[in-house]
Amino acid sequence: MFRIHIYRLCNDKDYEMYIGSTRQKIKNRLWGHFTIANTGSKRLISKHIRDIGKDHFYIQVLQIKFVRNRVEQFKAEQRWKNIFNASLNVLNCYVTKEQKNERVKIYQIKNKEKIASRSKEQGPSYREKNKEVISERRKNYYQLNKEKEKSMHEEYVKNNRQKIRDYDNSWRIKNKDRLNDKRKVKITCECGSIIRKSDKSKHLKSNKHALYYSI
Numbered sequence: 001m002f003r004i005h006i007y008r009l010c011n012d013k014d015y016e017m018y019i020g021s022t023r024q025k026i027k028n029r030l031w032g033h034f035t036i037a038n039t040g041s042k043r044l045i046s047k048h049i050r051d052i053g054k055d056h057f058y059i060q061v062l063q064i065k066f067v068r069n070r071v072e073q074f075k076a077e078q079r080w081k082n083i084f085n086a087s088l089n090v091l092n093c094y095v096t097k098e099q100k101n102e103r104v105k106i107y108q109i110k111n112k113e114k115i116a117s118r119s120k121e122q123g124p125s126y127r128e129k130n131k132e133v134i135s136e137r138r139k140n141y142y143q144l145n146k147e148k149e150k151s152m153h154e155e156y157v158k159n160n161r162q163k164i165r166d167y168d169n170s171w172r173i174k175n176k177d178r179l180n181d182k183r184k185v186k187i188t189c190e191c192g193s194i195i196r197k198s199d200k201s202k203h204l205k206s207n208k209h210a211l212y213y214s215i
């Protein structure tokens with residue numbers, strides 16, 4: 001028996017959402033996502049974090065639960081994915097490698113005979129024969145679900161506005177020092193001025209900076 005957090009990783013820039021589960025403390029899991037993104041991981045969620053910037057991401061616990069094994073963990077996680085629309089999770093909620101392996105394993109156990117008889121068959125698979133049809137279908141499906149996801153997300157935000165706001169505020173308070181440290185980072189501008197990184201756009205409009213270019 002072990003305790004898991006089922007969580008969603010959201011961002012305030014677009015409607016993409018990741019649902020996952022972890023045995024870690026939720027704060028550590030968030031940092032884990034950021035660390036993996038920093039290493040240049042090709043996973044979609046990592047790429048997404050790099051594209052949008054980690055400051056736009058926040059993590060939200062959906063449920064704390066005790067489970068006996070990974071299969072139970074997977075099922076509990078899946079239930080939440082279903083709530084947010086399972087079909088979307090395939091596209092929008094990116095699974096970790098372990099989770100993917102777990103899925104494959106479960107599938108293999110459940111479909112042992114089917115797989116065995118299928119592998120006996122000769123010739124190209126359905127997938128190979130219908131590559132274009134499948135890719136077209138997938139594209140349409142994605143488009144359709146993107147709309148659905150968007151309205152679902154809006155609905156969620158509408159119904160949970162205060163909850164989300166409270167969560168964001170408490171996150172900001174908890175991470176105040178870290179955010180402040182970040183704001184204090186100094187850089188040297190092309191004009192030679194030493195400025196705070198967070199002040200850069202302000203500085204670029206300043207007389208001091210303009211003077212350097214006018215000389």
Ligand SMILES: [Zn+2]
Pocket residue numbers: 189190191192193203204208209
């Ligand atoms: Zn400057």
